[in-house]
Amino acid sequence: MKIWIFAEAEGDAPSTATLELCTKARELADTVECVYAGSNADALAGPLGEYGVTTLYAADVGDRLVGVVGAAAIAALVDEHRPDIILFAQTYDGRDAIARLSARLDRPVLTNGSSLTVDGDTVKVGTAIFGGNTLVDAVFEGPKPYLAAIRPKSFSAEPAGGGAAAVVPVSGLELGRAGEATVLARHVEEREGPKLEEASIVVSGGRGLGSAEAYEQLVEPLAKLLGGASGASRAIVDAGWVPYSKQVGQTGKTVKPKVYIALGISGATQHMVGMKGSDHIIAVNKDGEAPIFSVADLGIVGDVHKVVPKLLEALQARG
Amino acid sequence: MNVVVCVKQIPDPAVPGELNPDHTLKREGKLILDESDSYGVEMALQLRDAAGEGEVILVSMVPNQEVSGLRQALAMGADRAILVSDDALHGADALTTAKVLARCVERAGAVDLVLAATESTDGYTGTVPAQIAELLGWPSLTFAKHVELADGKAQIQRQTEAGYDDVVAPLPAVVSVTAGVVEPRYPSFKGIMAAKNKPVDQVTTADLGLGPDDLAPRQRIVNVAAAPARQAGEKIEDDGTAHERIVAFLEELKVV
Numbered sequence: 001m002k003i004w005i006f007a008e009a010e011g012d013a014p015s016t017a018t019l020e021l022c023t024k025a026r027e028l029a030d031t032v033e034c035v036y037a038g039s040n041a042d043a044l045a046g047p048l049g050e051y052g053v054t055t056l057y058a059a060d061v062g063d064r065l066v067g068v069v070g071a072a073a074i075a076a077l078v079d080e081h082r083p084d085i086i087l088f089a090q091t092y093d094g095r096d097a098i099a100r101l102s103a104r105l106d107r108p109v110l111t112n113g114s115s116l117t118v119d120g121d122t123v124k125v126g127t128a129i130f131g132g133n134t135l136v137d138a139v140f141e142g143p144k145p146y147l148a149a150i151r152p153k154s155f156s157a158e159p160a161g162g163g164a165a166a167v168v169p170v171s172g173l174e175l176g177r178a179g180e181a182t183v184l185a186r187h188v189e190e191r192e193g194p195k196l197e198e199a200s201i202v203v204s205g206g207r208g209l210g211s212a213e214a215y216e217q218l219v220e221p222l223a224k225l226l227g228g229a230s231g232a233s234r235a236i237v238d239a240g241w242v243p244y245s246k247q248v249g250q251t252g253k254t255v256k257p258k259v260y261i262a263l264g265i266s267g268a269t270q271h272m273v274g275m276k277g278s279d280h281i282i283a284v285n286k287d288g289e290a291p292i293f294s295v296a297d298l299g300i301v302g303d304v305h306k307v308v309p310k311l312l313e314a315l316q317a318r319g
Numbered sequence: 320m321n322v323v324v325c326v327k328q329i330p331d332p333a334v335p336g337e338l339n340p341d342h343t344l345k346r347e348g349k350l351i352l353d354e355s356d357s358y359g360v361e362m363a364l365q366l367r368d369a370a371g372e373g374e375v376i377l378v379s380m381v382p383n384q385e386v387s388g389l390r391q392a393l394a395m396g397a398d399r400a401i402l403v404s405d406d407a408l409h410g411a412d413a414l415t416t417a418k419v420l421a422r423c424v425e426r427a428g429a430v431d432l433v434l435a436a437t438e439s440t441d442g443y444t445g446t447v448p449a450q451i452a453e454l455l456g457w458p459s460l461t462f463a464k465h466v467e468l469a470d471g472k473a474q475i476q477r478q479t480e481a482g483y484d485d486v487v488a489p490l491p492a493v494v495s496v497t498a499g500v501v502e503p504r505y506p507s508f509k510g511i512m513a514a515k516n517k518p519v520d521q522v523t524t525a526d527l528g529l530g531p532d533d534l535a536p537r538q539r540i541v542n543v544a545a546a547p548a549r550q551a552g553e554k555i556e557d558d559g560t561a562h563e564r565i566v567a568f569l570e571e572l573k574v575v
Contacts, residue, residue, distance in 0.1 A: 096461055109414065111444045130335070178458050180489050181458040296554070
């Protein structure tokens with residue numbers, strides 16, 4: 001069994017989601033290799049090697065889209081190297097890459113995976129549907145390679161202690177008109193405190209806050225006071241109160257903090273998928289019937305505008 | 320400016336979803352326009368109107384003859400629709416969907432731009448827009464939170480894990496838009512009346528030149544189970560002291 005992973009970088013290091021996939025793949029396959037589209041592949045070779053990756057196929061991306069170059073690189077290599085499974089993280093670039101590759105190789109995809117099992121030639125991907133109420137297992141049929149995208153945080157990332165992966169440059173890729181899309185500029189949205197996906201405490205706000213000002217006055221100070229990160233429901237991201245990078249849920253980030261505090265969030269299925277795995281959930285909402293209370297360890301039926309200022313005061317008083 | 324919008328008619332998400340015995344999603348009864356698609360429809364209308372010429376053409380597929388969701392988008396102002404309605408599409412996966420919709424784009428005539436939501440609300444595989452682009456041999460600009468057209472090019476703000484990128488591509492291209500990219504209009508009474516008479520080109524997969532081999536599902540659901548339910552814990556009404564309970568809870572967890 002040979003598993004390939006579409007590796008993504010965060011700065012000059014492999015992304016956490018990539019390392020999670022490497023850890024899982026190591027458990028299932030004899031050979032784990034990565035394909036990477038980006039710059040500075042040499043910097044990734046060491047950390048990936050520690051997670052069991054032996055070879056890193058690397059294509060330079062320049063100002064092209066990572067997903068486009070990644071799919072073209074994999075397509076150029078599969079016939080020769082014949083991986084059984086190719087895994088992608090369920091990220092923006094991961095989704096671009098798996099989609100392009102799927103059409104190019106004429107292979108179906110399973111996405112939004114939260115589990116992956118291999119039994120002989122049967123490869124099974126588990127997905128949570130209906131807001132995480134129902135788990136569905138699906139298997140691939142037809143010819144390999146099988147293409148699956150897995151949600152970040154589905155597996156833990158644990159190093160195995162191996163030497164650096166061998167870097168094999170890939171060039172001369174056929175991008176076709178897809179390669180005519182170019183990146184003009186990259187914008188990083190400023191963030192204070194820990195990353196949303198990695199914070200041990202997440203404080204999120206929803207429509208019940210009533211305004212963007214309330215987010216700034218209630219959600220952000222509480223997150224800061226607790227040393228956590230601030231998140232948001234899709235409703236207030238769509239409303240333009242906070243940037244997309246704060247969105248928790250099906251279309252946003254998956255978080256599994258020690259404590260998740262939901263302020264003025266009703267608990268639409270879209271949101272619950274992204275936070276149900278938290279160790280402990282605290283919810284404050286005016287509507288006692290809100291679905292969020294069905295998953296909350298501590299539910300406060302009350303007005304966030306009354307409860308949170310007092311909470312901030314009490315926490316500040318403790319120093 | 321001819322813009323194709325991929326739209327999906329889905330069961331009302333407010334009603335709890337159900338699966339058929341063969342593990343496919345139940346789609347009987349009235350289907351509505353996926354709210355995620357209303358953003359693409361609105362954007363297409365704005366682009367057509369800004370150009371002062373051209374058409375907004377909806378493409379959609381369903382396993383039955385359902386058109387009520389399409390009529391919603393026609394009532395917003397789209398000009399016409401191509402609807403692929405075919406029993407052979409029951410249980411179709413994302414790549415099959417993309418193959419069908421790509422053929423619809425070709426059938427639509429001279430097209431400058433294809434718009435789609437980043438994913439549907441019910442199935443949310445999230446790959447169809449880029450799959451369509453690959454099948455058409457076009458560039459794709461995905462996860463757009465802002466779109467501008469000028470000089471035969473589309474430029475978007477593409478959402479990223481850390482923020483956003485400015486990305487540009489020459490037309491024709493496929494653009495997937497996030498919710499909130501524009502404010503969808505409500506259909507007017509006049510629009511609703513006009514929608515009844517707008518052309519809906521109902522075709523089968525055979526009309527599109529797709530055979531059983533193109534459509535055969537290559538993945539199979541083998542198990543469906545209820546997720547381990549998370550137990551609701553303590554629930555209290557705020558009597559003015561609920562914040563104290565939160566502090567105590569955080570203390571128990573040793574995070575303060």
